[in-house]
Amino acid sequence: MIALTRPVPASFANALCAAAPAEAIDFEQACTQHAAYCAALAALGAEVVMLPVGDALPDSCFVEDTAVVAAGVALITHPGAPSRRAETFATADALRTRYELAHMDESATLDGGDCMRVGRTIFVGRSERTNAAGIARLTDVFEPRGIRVVAIDTPKLLHLKCVCAPLGDDRITLAEGSISRSAFGDVDVVPIPAAESYAANVVAIGNRVLVADGFPRTRDVLTRAGFQVTPVATTEFRKADGALTCLSILC
Ligand code: CIR
Numbered sequence: 001m002i003a004l005t006r007p008v009p010a011s012f013a014n015a016l017c018a019a020a021p022a023e024a025i026d027f028e029q030a031c032t033q034h035a036a037y038c039a040a041l042a043a044l045g046a047e048v049v050m051l052p053v054g055d056a057l058p059d060s061c062f063v064e065d066t067a068v069v070a071a072g073v074a075l076i077t078h079p080g081a082p083s084r085r086a087e088t089f090a091t092a093d094a095l096r097t098r099y100e101l102a103h104m105d106e107s108a109t110l111d112g113g114d115c116m117r118v119g120r121t122i123f124v125g126r127s128e129r130t131n132a133a134g135i136a137r138l139t140d141v142f143e144p145r146g147i148r149v150v151a152i153d154t155p156k157l158l159h160l161k162c163v164c165a166p167l168g169d170d171r172i173t174l175a176e177g178s179i180s181r182s183a184f185g186d187v188d189v190v191p192i193p194a195a196e197s198y199a200a201n202v203v204a205i206g207n208r209v210l211v212a213d214g215f216p217r218t219r220d221v222l223t224r225a226g227f228q229v230t231p232v233a234t235t236e237f238r239k240a241d242g243a244l245t246c247l248s249i250l251c
Pocket of ligand 1: 015016017059062064065081084112113114159161162240241242243245246
């Protein structure tokens with residue numbers, strides 16, 4: 001398992017955020033948290049591959065949004081936020097030797113944070129960042145390769161995975177009070193308390209899972225569900241509307 005990551009850029013203080021954080025982003029702290037995240041991924045058995053830093057691209061550490069990888073193909077996205085589109089070049093460069101690349105045209109928008117693969121299904125959020133043409137392209141690329149694409153309306157969310165994340169091939173986390181369970185068909189759900197909805201965004205490899213630090217009820221729920229939990233600090237990324245999955249592409 002490769003975990004593609006990208007360093008925190010020097011311009012990270014200018015990253016997009018829906019509402020200005022109460023406290024400014026601490027760049028040094030963000031770098032420390034990023035290093036700990038990469039170390040935690042390595043401890044879970046991933047080979048961490050670091051893309052070149054993109055100092056002129058303030059959101060470039062949120063590499064998840066730049067590609068969707070499954071079934072031997074990497075679909076390079078056309079991110080919904082115009083300021084993020086140049087992030088995709090470094091991702092494509094890193095993935096082209098490992099995967100067949102597919103691209104999207106300019107009318108389509110899609111963020112990887114809206115895409116959640118669970119076994120042979122990709123659930124995709126229809127959000128402000130991901131439009132109908134983006135979902136159509138995702139479908140055109142992956143359905144012929146045996147992966148079903150299921151769209152879910154997520155009008156109030158930045159991304160689908162703000163409230164859920166995969167736990168292997170047949171289970172997900174899902175924040176209570178967010179999206180209806182029925183949207184995910186017969187996938188098993190580990191409910192995350194609504195008060196800790198941010199922590200529903202976890203990174204799982206096998207029975208080990210990274211969880212945002214500071215969410216004890218989520219840690220307990222996942223421990224009871226049979227996972228070995230590693231807390232990882234994400235305070236600086238949260239200030240820029242980021243969470244754990246945003247910082248890597250597992251492929
Ligand atoms: C953005 O607004 O695009 C970034 N500041 C946060 C992106 C978080 N990415 C993700 O959830 N996949």
